[in-house]
Structures are given as C-alpha cells and as structure tokens.
Amino acid sequence: MELIYPEFYDRFAAFLRSLEGRRVVVISHARPDGDCIGSQVALTRVLRALNIDVICANPDPVPRRIQFAVGDTPLVNFDGLPEGDLTAIYVDCADQGRAGEKLKARFPAPFANIDHHLSNIGFAQHNFIDVGSAATAEILAGLFLDHHLPIDAQAAQSLYAGIATDTGQFRFNSTSRRTFLIVAELMARGAQPAAAAAELYERETAGKLDLLQRFLASLSYECAGRVCIGTLPNGIYAATGTSPEDVEGLVDYARSIEGVEIGVLIEEQGTAIKASLRSKDPVYRVDRIAAAFNGGGHACAAGLNLRDVTMADFRSRLVAAIDTQISAVDTLKKSTL
Ligand SMILES: [Mn+2]
Structure with a gap:
C-alpha cells in the first residue's frame, strides 16, 4: 500500500526514535470529545506496545458515551500525574491553552503536537499538523499504518470513534477517500462501527x-x-x-x-x-x-x-x-x- 502521509514519514520515524527511554504523557483538551479521547488512547496504546513508558492525561472526566473508547488504557486527570520529568505530547489541541492552565503550566515546552486544526501554529518541538485531515485520529491512524506499528483492537476502535465523531458520522466535507481507506484498515484490526454507534448514539438518558x-x-x-x-x-x-x-x-x-x-x-x-x-x-x-x-x-x-x-x-x-x-x-x- 502506498504511504498515507508521505510528507510525515521520515520525521515521524525520527520522532519515534527520540521517544526511547523517555516517560511520556499524552495530553488533550478540556471537555473531551471522541477525537480527543480516541487519539489519546490510541497513541498511548501504540507507544506502550513499543515498550515506551506512557500514560494519558485529560483535565476533565470522560463523558459516559465515550468511555468505551478508553478500555483499560491508563488515563488520569491532572492530580493523577506522576511526579518527575515527563515528555508531553499534545493531540487534537489547536493551542496549549485548550488543555487547561494547569497542564499548560506543568508542561510549558511540549515535545510533540499532533493535530488537524487550522489555527494550530506548531507550538511543539515535533509538529505533525494536517488541516486536510478529518480528525487527529485520522492522522494518527495513517502514521501508525505507514510505519506498520501494532494497532490492537482497542486502539483500532478508539481511532474509529475519533474519526466517526469528528466527521459527523462521515457526513462532513472533511470526509475523504483516505478516511474510508483508513477505516477499512482499522476494521481489519478490530474496529466495530456498529458497536461504536451503539455506545455513542443509542445510550441516551x-x-x-x-x-x-x-x-x-x-x-x-x-x-x-x-x-x-x-x-x-x-x-x-x-x-x-x-x-x-x-x-x-x-x-x-x-x-x-x-x-x-x-x-x-x-x-x-x-x-x-x-x-x-x-x-x-x-x-x-x-x-x-x-x-x-x-x-x-x-x-x-x-x-x-x-x-x-x-x-x-x-x-x-x-x-x-x-x-x-x-x-x-x-x-x-x-x-x-
Ligand atoms: Mn479533532
């Protein structure tokens, strides 16, 4: 298969190498949505499979309908962060402030920033920004596939949840051929659209x-x-x-x-x-x-x-x-x- 994000290929490989031996925290925005949680969870799981010490942190609780996208992934709030030196990766945040003042103050110099927002100015050392992508989860899924990284069933479902929600269930302009190609690959790795839809849209109170x-x-x-x-x-x-x-x-x-x-x-x-x-x-x-x-x-x-x-x-x-x-x-x- 041809590369999904050829422009990021070499830089992402170098970024992955630079993570070796670091303790990592994957951060995203307050009032979390499907793309935010899906991206955090999937990146955390994939890096764990590469033997990197990593957790994810969000300033707010995960809404009930998105909890299925977390599974057994270690996700903490600010107070649950371990002491000491942590390498911060921001996902789905147009700027650092989106993750709240506490996280911004603790991690003033982010190591990486992976996002699809137009207004993202590239605030980290390593920036992977593509405004043509429908979701941050689409970028991450593409990078994982390009580099043949291990995407387990929970990560596949989390990425699917991010893409499905940020595209308004594949209705918005941002939905592309690439979106569907990536979703097909995620289904091959365990993503289940019907099960995701049941959690997202069939559990109203x-x-x-x-x-x-x-x-x-x-x-x-x-x-x-x-x-x-x-x-x-x-x-x-x-x-x-x-x-x-x-x-x-x-x-x-x-x-x-x-x-x-x-x-x-x-x-x-x-x-x-x-x-x-x-x-x-x-x-x-x-x-x-x-x-x-x-x-x-x-x-x-x-x-x-x-x-x-x-x-x-x-x-x-x-x-x-x-x-x-x-x-x-x-x-x-x-x-x-
Ligand atoms: Mn998003």
Missing part, C-alpha cells in the same frame, strides 16, 4: 431527551426564517437531571431545518451567556459573528462566552449581528451573479 424536548420547544425564528435560535435557561440541568455534556448536538437540530441557514443555541449560566453558532454554508462565516462578541471558531461552527449580560439583551444584539452578516452575504452574492 431520559434526562437528555427531556433536555432536547425543552430545547426544541424553545426554538424560534429570525431573519425571515433563515436563523433558528434555541435557548437553555438557568436551572435546566437540575430540572432535567442533565449536565453540560448533554448539550452536545442540540444546536444541530436548530440548523437542520429546511430554509434555516444558521442555527443558534444560547445557554444561560448564572449571569453569563454561552452561545454556539452553526451554519450550513461556510459563506456565512459564523466565526466572524462570534468574534464580534469575543468568541471564535470555524466558518461553519463557532462559539462565544459573555459575562454580565441578560438572555434578552444578548439575544437581540446577536440577531442584529447575524442579520448584518446575512445581508452582507446576500449583497455579495448578488454582485457576483
């Missing part, structure tokens, strides 16, 4: 469905039906027996409606506001809308946090900002016709 029901009931339309906004008021987690990890995916319902271009979720957090914006078309640049409120993200997915603002006040300011952006896009489209 009644509380989560209650939360979804309340979110759907809150949906309202702006900008002539091209914007759909749903809200989560203070106290809704207690009322439904849920937690912030259950919010994942809710905003997609607001975007999924025919005719809606931008879906929005606004969450009240005491006297603060957290908002997520999702657009169907990158032309709407929701990252720029979020940036107007000190937020950021990608062209189709962005978020922001604001302190000391009421839901009603923020909502009207946000609608005005979105309306301006939509008008600008409409004008641009007309002028290029």
Whole structure:
C-alpha cells in the first residue's frame, strides 16, 4: 500500500526514535470529545506496545458515551500525574491553552503536537499538523499504518470513534477517500462501527431527551426564517437531571431545518451567556459573528462566552449581528451573479 502521509514519514520515524527511554504523557483538551479521547488512547496504546513508558492525561472526566473508547488504557486527570520529568505530547489541541492552565503550566515546552486544526501554529518541538485531515485520529491512524506499528483492537476502535465523531458520522466535507481507506484498515484490526454507534448514539438518558424536548420547544425564528435560535435557561440541568455534556448536538437540530441557514443555541449560566453558532454554508462565516462578541471558531461552527449580560439583551444584539452578516452575504452574492 502506498504511504498515507508521505510528507510525515521520515520525521515521524525520527520522532519515534527520540521517544526511547523517555516517560511520556499524552495530553488533550478540556471537555473531551471522541477525537480527543480516541487519539489519546490510541497513541498511548501504540507507544506502550513499543515498550515506551506512557500514560494519558485529560483535565476533565470522560463523558459516559465515550468511555468505551478508553478500555483499560491508563488515563488520569491532572492530580493523577506522576511526579518527575515527563515528555508531553499534545493531540487534537489547536493551542496549549485548550488543555487547561494547569497542564499548560506543568508542561510549558511540549515535545510533540499532533493535530488537524487550522489555527494550530506548531507550538511543539515535533509538529505533525494536517488541516486536510478529518480528525487527529485520522492522522494518527495513517502514521501508525505507514510505519506498520501494532494497532490492537482497542486502539483500532478508539481511532474509529475519533474519526466517526469528528466527521459527523462521515457526513462532513472533511470526509475523504483516505478516511474510508483508513477505516477499512482499522476494521481489519478490530474496529466495530456498529458497536461504536451503539455506545455513542443509542445510550441516551431520559434526562437528555427531556433536555432536547425543552430545547426544541424553545426554538424560534429570525431573519425571515433563515436563523433558528434555541435557548437553555438557568436551572435546566437540575430540572432535567442533565449536565453540560448533554448539550452536545442540540444546536444541530436548530440548523437542520429546511430554509434555516444558521442555527443558534444560547445557554444561560448564572449571569453569563454561552452561545454556539452553526451554519450550513461556510459563506456565512459564523466565526466572524462570534468574534464580534469575543468568541471564535470555524466558518461553519463557532462559539462565544459573555459575562454580565441578560438572555434578552444578548439575544437581540446577536440577531442584529447575524442579520448584518446575512445581508452582507446576500449583497455579495448578488454582485457576483
Ligand atoms: Mn479533532
């Protein structure tokens, strides 16, 4: 088989050699998702098989639905880190801050950085960044396959989980022929898509469905039906027996409606506001809308946090900002016709 990442081949071989004799910690971002945990777990297992002393560390607990991707892999939080000199490898982190201030302070000079985010500036000594890859797990799987490294069944399933979640179950633009070639190789090594899907998508709690029901009931339309906004008021987690990890995916319902271009979720957090914006078309640049409120993200997915603002006040300011952006896009489209 031809190389999947020929541009990384020699550098990755040198990187692997340089790990010999080191104690390694594989770090990833707070509020972990499938790609984050899948990447951490798979890299840890593969390096262990090469007799390298390695654990993984995440600042936050692993969400229930992603726990299957961990298996018996040693995963600790900050307080569980061993003393002494550790070599830090960051995965799926656009910058060091994504892993939280404690980990950043303990590992100010990362040894390696493996990622697929556009904004990653290459903050480590060894950087393997490919923004054309659908997931960090896709990059890792490709590197492991290129170097004929031992991928056990748990690592294969973890990598699969990372790729399946970051591609929105193989629906997003980032899904490529390479994605499917890699997944086929992972299946040959024990990845099980149906079992992963059952863990990821068939174990919702009644509380989560209650939360979804309340979110759907809150949906309202702006900008002539091209914007759909749903809200989560203070106290809704207690009322439904849920937690912030259950919010994942809710905003997609607001975007999924025919005719809606931008879906929005606004969450009240005491006297603060957290908002997520999702657009169907990158032309709407929701990252720029979020940036107007000190937020950021990608062209189709962005978020922001604001302190000391009421839901009603923020909502009207946000609608005005979105309306301006939509008008600008409409004008641009007309002028290029
Ligand atoms: Mn990712």
